Amino acid sequence: MTTATEVMKPPRTEVGVLGWLKKNLFGTWYDALLTVGSVAFISVVLYGVTNWALTGAKWGVVTTNIKVFMVGRYPYSEIWRIWASIGLFAVMAAITGVVWRLNIARARRAVTISWIVVSLLTVVLLAGFGENTPIPRVPLAIWSGLMLTLTLGIVGIVASFPIGVLLALGRRSNLPVIKVFSTMFIEIVRGVPLITVLFIAMLMLPLFLPASISGRLSNVLRVMVGMTLFSAAYVAENVRGGLQAIPKGQYEAGRAVGLNEAYVMALIVLPQALRAMIPAIVGQFISLYKDTSLVVIVGLLDLLGIAKAVTGQTEWIGTQKEVFAFAGVIYFITCSALSYASRRLEKQLGVGER
């Protein structure tokens, strides 16, 4: 017998487009019903949104005010300084990427140090010096728009991290005074809304400082203090979770090889705890970044504050939909980028793997 065995093809309804449709959309009669309903829902929403975006919406309010959205009241003649800062960061990011990709171990420390230098340089560049210098002073109080949002986010993240770690260590400490202090701080801050913390920083803080100091604190600075302390309490809880996950044997082994408690913490326990908690901490940072929008309630002009101010312009009455949708899209893009980056970081550090 030479006839080849007939290869039986799978049923037409199980593979290809038809199979996919059957499996994913029309599995059962109620599945089919749901699918039809969803298609109707999607078409109505899509039609409504595109129709509005293409014909009804006055996007002029966004294009005319784009500079205001981005930098707010930052003097327009000085905008090159912002571009220069963005350029610096882009170059640094590129260098970092190359160094990490090629795994040049020696360059890593140099890259870390230059990140710090570049960051300080940017602050100086953006804030400037006195009157008659090439880069005149732009006080923090007039920083606004997306620039303020990013500044608040970055400062909050950078400053709240070390404070959060200290608080977490304090809460786990066996020194009762420090433990009670840290626990009370964390629990009180986590129990009240961010708004109260911001208002306390704005209104109450100055009352408890001598007039000479509180007079010099700009609103932006006060808000930064409030946001940092607020976020630190949440970071502390995340770090504490990480610390609890480290087996006791790690401490004991560290002590056994003769390290004192501080070294055990700094060299053995903390690095492992932080690595395990990266997803949670990044999630906390993303929510801190989103929470910067709350400063609009205490009267600061961040991206959302500018958006609200723009809707009040007489020539753009009734454009709330366009303006808030635009602000939402910017937040969406930045937040998605952050969470994408965190997923990459997790993968690279092999969180969850051993």
Place this chain on the structure above:
Amino acid sequence: MSAIAVARQRTLRVLRDERFLRALGQAVFAIAVVLFVAWCLSNYRDRGLTFTFRFLREEASFDLAEGMAFSPVDPYWKAFIVGLLNTIKVAFFGIIMATILGTVTGVARLSRNWLISNIAGVYIEIIRNTPVLVQLFFLYFAVILKFPSLEDRIVLPGPIFISIRGINLTWPRPTESFAYWLPFLIGAVIVAVGIYAWRVLLERRTRRPVSRLPWTFIALAVPLLGWFLVPGNPLYPDRPAVEGLKVVGGTSLSPEFAAILFGLVIYTAAFIAEVVRAGIMAVPRGQTEAARAQGFTEMQILQLVILPQALRIIIPPLISQYLNLTKNSSLAIAIAFLDLYAVSSTMLNQSGRVVEVFLMIMAAYLSMSLTISVLMNYVNRRLAPVER
């Protein structure tokens, strides 16, 4: 060895003693904190500021348009209570609605239906990646404040009126015969508890899984029976109607209340959906398969195998979502809903009592947070499986 050398050695030993160092470090820290607080307080006093809650009994002289009846001659403390009740109202209804929407979305995200799962996914991603305040502003300024005037109101069956004045709903109101019906309502609760207890006992005795919840619905028959026994109808539908420039009858949600409630529900539900999804996914497939192999029905599998395990994972993060919703209700101030926070900030501006009012705000939020955690932790403990 001279006496001095001995004494020095003893001092050194004390100085190197870890217990002594610990005590010293803590004492220094405590003193530093106390000194800092004292410094702050002295600065406070230097400004000529005092600390007293006496202003609470004074006349508030502002009006509150939301919640309990309040007039400008009422004292400050009453204004604070009105605000607190408004916040509790938002938190209470918000938690219930967000739980329902979030569970439905979470289950939809896990649906085998590709379209349903992706609609839920897009909703979750959009909501989670934008600030809640942007959503609230959009909902209030761009949607609710753009609703048609009362004349051109949208009428949904019910009737429900949607207009710039807010949302007016039909609402059941008790009549005179409600008093006769009340015993039947209480009876229904007693019967429901009785049936539940009986089913639990049955399960213990037969050592076989017994469905409990569906059976308790039998108790609904009691008030239904009562409805026909009682003279007249105990409840009547109070329908909204437009009279001139006003809506009379029914119950109404102000635009601000609708914005803060729906805004928070939409926001929190996206997070709850993720919590629910993670909880269900954490139950291994083998559990379902094993239960099915033993002949459990689908309903029993859900009730006795999947839910008890999933809930254990779901409840702790769910607690923090409830807490977040309650705390986020303070954003009402941005859209002029008169919640605890908004009322307090008016109090603060009028009386100038910054520190006192802030202490009251913090105390109120802390006690609400505490209440929710205590309640939910109790539920969590009840659900926890008995460890061997």
